Amino acid sequence: MMKFLWMGGYYPFVWPSYAVTFAVIGLNIYWAKRLLARARRAAQRRVEIQLEMQEEAT
């Protein structure tokens, strides 16, 4: 296991590369999910406001 982590002495370059890549992979998923959640919430709020306005009108 240590030998694997050691990466033939290249561990300071190999592991940060993988870390950066997978951080960005994760972040892209997170950003996309957050964007979608926000868009849904904004749309829901609009529906609620419209419903309230309809209630007030009646």
Added chain:
Amino acid sequence: MSEATLEGEKIHLWRGERHVLRGVTFRVTGGECLQLTGPNGSGKTSLLRTVCGLSYPEAGAIHWRGKDVRRDLPAFHAEMAYLGHEPPLKMELTARENLAYWIGVRRRMTRAEVDQTLERVGGERWSDRPVHTLSAGQKRRVALAGLLLMNVPLWLLDEPTTNLDVDGQRLVGTLLEEHLAGGGLAVTAVHHALLMSERGLRPLELGFA
């Protein structure tokens, strides 16, 4: 069909989240002037810009001489003149130079013709001064000279009397009357009533979006 008619057919225009024009329909033929009225923000300028092809409507079409203008915009543009809020002039050039370039790309003009037109709008005394030394009303008169020199059947005018004194407003009225009498068409967006006869005037009220 080649009679000079301008028709708008159920024009819908969105600006961002605003549905500015909601199915505007109109028809103008030779000798008629369509007057667009309505409060600020009701889409008068938007409609004019859509008619002249600058804005692209989401739905609907504009027909000129019975043909959709989108099929040949240059041919349509060659027959129309659009004047926006501000006179389209270069401040560093004289009135005469401005006309030479602005109208010059459309048609060749004789010196006498330009002189005559400048005289018509009362600009013979200041036509060789740089435009930035002219008053707002004088600039507007240069724009009117340009309008006349274009020599086209269709005028699209956005608030043509802004910054003009009573004389100037009367001039606009007279020019429009003559244009209509000669078989021309006009669409104008107006706040104040134009000083002209009611003949041929067709109002179109735009409501709030």
Added chain:
Amino acid sequence: MTWTWFHRLASPPYLYRTAGRLTPWFAWPAALLIVAGLIGGLWLAPPDFQQGDAYRIIYVHAPSAWLSLMMYGVMGIAGGIGLIWRMKAAHAVAASAAPIGASFALVTLVTGSLWGKPMWGTYWAWDPRLTSELFLFLLYLGYMGLRAAFEDLQRADRASAVLAVVGLVDVPIVHYSVVWWNSLHQGALVFTGRRAMPPSMLIPLMVMFLGFTLYSVAVLCMRLRAEVLNRERTARWVREEVAA
């Protein structure tokens, strides 16, 4: 050949629902492939006889570079479609692709320089491929900057689409001019990876390429849904969609 699928894709609710339905079909295979590629690349593949274990960076570097290029292609083609056919859905695709591509261009630059340090002894050596990647990254920044500078969404869509299409023509020219420039200034710092790879190294790389591609499509679908929802806030189908 029928064009109905093309027109149907232009309809926002159809696009929204299709993207939603497709997301897991791309996401799960992508996850599996990336894990498999990781095992293959980090564990099963033998060390390179010249570069030792440092070459293993290629398993994240090369697929990232591919994504940054592919997303630019998606952006440029979608932008072109949006300009020509005035298709709003295409602009939404272009807008969604840009941040993904830009982030992977950045990953390519970082992993490239991390690879460069043991190979060249320096983090940055004006390698032609890295240099063109830098310009690609700057193009992405310009694209997103232009998009953000407009208040009117339609204008932002169309103006940035013009830039994307111009970039699509220009990117290959930039790349080859950089390669030409590099060949003049013999630094001999080019990656030494032009030899044929043995299958034990190559297969994990191919698996990674496929995994990254599927992953990017999944993320694109998610971003696209958000983008479509934001653009269609006032539409009736959105009301039904969020109420359900």
Added chain:
Amino acid sequence: MPEVGAWSAPLPAAAPERAGAPSALGVARLMLERDLRLAFRKASQLIQPLAFFVIVTTLFPLAVTPSLAELRRIAPGVVWAAALLSSLLALEFLFRDDAQDGTLEQFALSGRALTGLLVAKTAAHWLLTGLPLALMAPVAGAALGVPEAAMPGILASVALGTVTLSLIGAVGAALTMGLRRSGALLSLLTLPLVIPVLIFGARATQLAIKGESYSAPLMLLAALAVLATTLAPLAATAAVRINLE
């Protein structure tokens, strides 16, 4: 007064060159004359890029070394980076002023091909910045220890390279013409696109200084200019229409 009355008669169908209309070439000449005249009325805008070019090139001897032998080595880079930046400087105003005062809109609605008008405007921009820069480059080169024999090469490469810079820059200027503070964005958009010009131009200059044949990079510069001439005006036209909408 123009005679009116026969408006309902059909005009010769969709002919851009109707009776009394100037030819396409005449329109381009008119546009070129207009932009040159305007530029000479605002002389400060005319001088600025050139002065900027001189200042940037004189910074290097002060910042690096006064030794001509060493300056000669970096001269191609200095001349080209300075030319690139100076050319960008004037771009911001290429369409902005005309867009703001409404004259560009009138040209777009004139029924004449907008692409032709924009090409004429771009040509004016090149005459006002590219050409003066090309003439100034050998002078700046001399101050950087460039031998006289290299002057034609420098002049030719800068003259040819700035054609592409003006054309691609016009696309960037058209894209940003409606934005308020666009200077930095315009540079960010344009610079990555014009890298090939920098590479080939600097290479030609370098070979000229060494006294070798620089025809290969010059040909590449010419190829870029041809490509830009065919494609960039179309993109600029699209961008202008989008921003007038």
